[in-house]
Amino acid sequence: MQPMSAPLRWLLGSAAASLVALGVTQVAAGRVAVSPAGVQSAPTVEAVASHMPSVSADGRLVAFAAAPTDAADPRKSTIVVQDRDNGSIVEISPLSTAVHPGDSVWPVLSGDGCTVTFVTQIAYDLFRDDDQGSRWDIYRQTLPACGGTIGDVELVSSGRGSGFQASAADNVSATEPPAVSADGTVVAYTHSVDAAAELTGITLVDLAVPFGEDGRSQSVVGTPVELPISSHVHSGLRQPSISADGTVVAYTSDADSAAATPTWGTDPLTDTRATSDVFVWDRTVADQSASVHRASRPAAPAPATDTDITRVGNADSASVSADGRFVAFVSTATDLVSGAQLPACSPTCLPQVYLFGRDDNSLRLVSRVPGDPATPPIAADAGATQPALGLSDGEVLFVSRSTNLFPTRSAGAGAPTDGDIVSVYPISGEVRRVSVLADGVTPAPAANSHPRSSLTGRVVVFDTLAGGAFSTPTTGTARVAGRQVAIVDRQPQVEIANLDLGTVAIDSAGPEWYLVLTNHGPAAFVPGTIETSARDFIVSGGSCLESVGMAIAPGASCTVQIMLLPRALGPLSSTLMITEDGAAPVVVTAELTGVGGDPTLASIPSGGHGGDAVVGTMGGTMKFTLANVTNRALKVVALALAGTDPNDFVISRDQCTDQKVAAGSTCELSVTFRPTAGGRRTATVVARTSTDVYATILVSGDAHYAPTLTASAPAVLVGSRLAIVGNGFAPNANVTVGWADGSGSATTVTTDGSGAVSFTLVLRATDRTGQRTLVAQTIDGQVASVFVKVLAKGAAFGPNSPAWPQA
Incomplete structure (x- = not known):
């Protein structure tokens, strides 16, 4: 497990804890429902023209660029911050009578929610900013909750001079947005280097250093000293991104x-625009010449003599x-991941x-068809762009119009x-598709961009041209022309088993069992405290305990190790x-039971997993041996299934019931999922x-539905x-039915107690x-899904007609 930096631990709201795991004798995983269920809310949209959203680490604050609400305001865009806890909205780039009006764009909330850094034409710092021309600078506003005053903004971007002679960059x-560390003190931004050549560079600013002093600003490491002189056209350095602690900077x-x-690059196959790559600068490496690495090249690149144009990409x-x-990054290269099936380049390659x-x-291809991550990936057939990461690699957001990622398509728009x-x-x-309508399934029009998420993915924001298709705006009901910011809340679905630890001798620690906590998403789960309600049941270790204060990503799991140390005879229980x-923390519980007494039986192994099976079919069979651990013969009088899902397993082989087992001897049984x-x-x-x-054995398995759909006729x-x-x-489930191509409107029906559903599909004349x-x-x-051939009115119809689908 990788160590976590102090800013991340603070942002996750918990101190670190690390215990050495003890020996494990029991394997189990199970299910306990949590509330709320692991689903996302219907997106809500802002009731004003708005775009370029940003969200704090905890998801409480959302900043975005919005059209001014005052009709007399000449600006197109200002910056506002919404506090989702109390509903307040504050403008942080107000007009000033002392300077010319100007637009403000690209707000970035620091992870701690204390500052907003934004790009603006307004010269808030008249001492250093000249308020002339159509120039842009970076300013930072500390929010009132953290001691700031609205309008008291700090100039971030500096250009000429030092000390009292230092002035605003104006370039x-x-x-594109600036990149900001979690505490708001490290900022990286893109600026013009040579306006005539449209060449850009990136400056990193340490706001802990006073304005104008040495060490406050520097070009990112990896910047060539000289301007490019070649036949190739260069764009320069741009698009910075930064880690929470400000030590890792990636850029194009x-x-x-x-x-x-560093020297300016070329394109090995053309004499036009130079090829761009993504680089990563580790600021903790003292030797700057070794602190930058290229991220966007394959581990085993093609030979230098290879001139296949499809292998070269930006x-x-x-x-x-x-x-x-x-x-995460975007690339049009075709050789980054071995075995990946990419769309054909015709003639250009898709990102x-x-x-x-x-x-x-x-290197992993993440814009891929869903499936086993260990298998060669099939790429998104229309490409993908605009990646966004949260805490780690647990989730990647991006934008795509691809048709092979989901069973239904969204309407083309935007x-x-x-x-x-x-x-x-x-x-x-x-x-998963995040941009869905209120039913959680039907895709919204494909008119969405600029996704961002809170640290653990509980809140996702993006902007959209399809605001009217989503839920009612947060305030008012008027339709808005232009883009709107959409906000989606998500809660993880987390599962863990109940556990019966069997019979354990008084004042003796029994065998160590472990439970598996699984996060099914769609957001991360962050264990804070792990405890039992009764002292007889001891949390003795496990990776969940080691992960306290660290996120369990969707699809990941951790373990909790439990021991029973009875202090009295008889039944015992704990939570x-x-x-x-x-x-608003998610709380996961499991019921623990056991008995204080003299143990007589032990299972080998002590738990099993029946694999993955379709609901209603037979899964894997697990074999166990029961051993008599006493010095006398004993009789097994019954084997029974109990616990959370006893009806999902069957004792398929029983050589123990009504059998006398001698001291030190064994009997065998099997359980089928x-x-x-x-x-x-x-x-x-x-x-x-x-x-x-009694003794216990914990069994588990994973099940999924494999539904079918049939039509009364093929045409x-x-x-x-x-x-x-x-x-x-699933029984009593809401099922949304619609055409795969996204045309028409979807219908939602509910299955009966057996998981069946029937309905009449009405086709429109159009x-x-x-x-x-x-x-x-x-x-x-x-x-x-089911194939249906839709025929026009007047077409020959029936099994003997030419238009009738052939078997």
Whole structure:
């Protein structure tokens, strides 16, 4: 487990804890429902024209650029901050009568929620800023909750001079946001270096150093000393991103920025624009010549003689995780991940989103079709852009119009850079669409951009041209022209098993069991405290305890080790509680039971997992041996299933019941997984002796639904009806049905107690004809589809007609 920096521990709201794990004798994983369920809320949109959102680490504050509410205000854009706890909205770039009006864009909230750094034309610092021309600078506002006063802003970008002669830079790029550390004291921004050549550079500012003094500002390491002189066109260094503690800076550069002496790059196949790559600067490395590394090249690059144009691509749009260990970026290169199936280059190659791991120099394609992360990936068929990371590599957000990531498509709309907001969990290979309507399934129009998330992914923000398609605006009901900021709240679904630890001798520690806590997403879970309600049950270790104050990403898990130390004879019980710190924490509980007495039986192994199975089918079989641990013969009088999901398992082999087991001897049994519902399923096998002493075995398995959808006929005329039947869904589940191509409106129906559903599909006279796919899906990922051929009115109809689908 990697160490976590102090700023990250503080942001997660918990001190670190680390215990050495003890020997483990029991393996188990199980299910306890938590509230609220692990789903995302319907997006809400701001009731004003707004864009370029940013969110604090805890998700409480959201900053964005918005149109001024005063009709007399001549500006197009100002910066506002919304406190989602109390609903207040504060403008932090107000007009000043002392200076010319100007627009303000690209606000960035510091992770701690104390500052907003933004790009503006307003000369707030008249001592250093000249208030002339259409120039842009970076300013920082400390918010009132942290001791600031609105309007008392600090100039960040500096240019000429030092000391009292230092002045504003006046050359900041207004096309991208600054990068800001979690405490707001380290800022990196892009600015013009040579306006005539449209060349840019990046300056890093340490705001702990007074304005104008040495050490406050510097060019990022990797910047060539000289301006480029070549036949290639260069863009320079741009698009900085920074870790929470400010020590890791990633950026785009068309120079060889990782060289000991950086020089301007070229394109090996053309004589036009130089190739750009993504570089990572580790500010903790004292030797600056060795502190920059290239992230956007394969571990085993093609030979220098290879001139295949599809292998050469540009990389940009770096996003550094808060812990500094990962960098997401966009690239059009085709050789970054071995075995990846990429769309054909025709003639240009589509951009894809990749994830670079700094610990092991790994590269993963994350804009991919959902599936096993260990298998060769299939890339998004329309590409992907605008990656955004939170705490670590648990989730990557990006924008895509691809049609192969989900069973249904979104309606084409918006700007060329818009698309679906997509969330990928690299650990599990799961892909989710964030930009969905209130039913949680139907895709919103693909008119969304600029995704950002809070540190643990509990809050996702983006801007959209499809605000009217989402839920009612947070204030008012008037439709807004232009982009609007959308906010999505998400809670993790976390599971853990109940546990019966069996019979343990008085004042003796029993065997150590462990429970597996699994986070099914869509956001991270951060263990804060782990405790039991009764002292007989001891939390003795486990990776959850080692992870206190650290995020358990969607698709990941951790363990809690439990021991029973009875202090009295008879039944014992306790509640295991795993609680997050901070406001509105998620609390996960498991019921622990056991008996103080003389143990007689021990299971070998002490737990098992029945694999993955479809609900209603037979899964794997687990074999166990019960050993008599006493010095006398005993009789096993019963084997029974108990615990959370006893009906999901069957004792398929029993050579123990009614058998007398000699001292030191054994008997055998088998348990088969037979799930009746989806998700993680657990049960306890209870082996009871004639002396009414019992031992337990914890069994588990994972189940999923495999629903089907059928139509009453393979073809249907427009303007008519078609009967549809679905089977194999979860009981009493809401199922949303719509065309895969995104046309028309979706319908939501509810399954019966057996997971079946039937409904009548009404086709409009204007519906598109041809071979089409009807998709039925639930919010938790159950999907079924059926092909339907839609025929125009007047077409020959029937099994003998030429238009009838052939078997």
